[in-house]
Amino acid sequence: MEPSQFDLGAVFRWAHDDRPMRILMHDDEVVMYDAWWPHLEAWGMTDLKDLRRGRVDYYAATLSALSKRATYVRTEPLTAGESGIHRPDLPLSAGCCADVDWPKQAPGTVRLLAETAGFADCLNKDGDTSVSASELYLYPFSSRGGQKRAVRIEAEDLTAFTLDELLWRAADAQAPFVGDKLPVRGIGLYRSGLQRGIPAYYLWGSASRLHSTP
Known part of the structure; x- marks a missing residue:
């Protein structure tokens, strides 16, 4: 993946995993992301109401690992609701x-x-x-x-x-x-x-x- 493809909402695939992943936030070193759940045919964190009920841990990887081992697929920008709850503006x-x-x-x-x-x-x-x-x-x-x-x-x-x-x-x-x-x-x-x-x-x-x- 090129640095320009690390935008919020960028969808990528790891070389060892067929499921798509979606970037929720990142800084200069770390990327945090969601994963597609095939059995639900939806992103794992789609239900914003459900996110307010308990604990949610993001998937995380270093930017260097993503650059070397992942392939960019497309971009699905975060909605206003997603940005409001995930707060990608906060420091990692x-x-x-x-x-x-x-x-x-x-x-x-x-x-x-x-x-x-x-x-x-x-x-x-x-x-x-x-x-x-x-x-x-x-x-x-x-x-x-x-x-x-x-x-x-x-x-x-x-x-x-x-x-x-x-x-x-x-x-x-x-x-x-x-x-x-x-x-x-x-x-x-x-x-x-x-x-x-x-x-x-x-x-x-x-x-x-x-x-x-x-």
């Missing part, structure tokens, strides 16, 4: 920093997080980065790397999360599961899908699960 990753680890103690405020060793530099490195959603779900991880129950968070201004606020809330959510040894190094938030129709991110290290998997 945020707050990635290799210089600190998730703290054992919940900071409780942005100020206390900034006072935690190393975090001041992480908070400042992305400038005015924000996530323009009024609420999100976060998935902390266990000491063995498994995902824990999602935590729902709401932006203080009811409009968008600043990077500082997002990392503070993520550190609060992760703290109960931080032991003496972590399965990853660094910190980061990564888009995973939807929870009850609300954008969801999983917490991990400075590299995503996709990039840290051999």
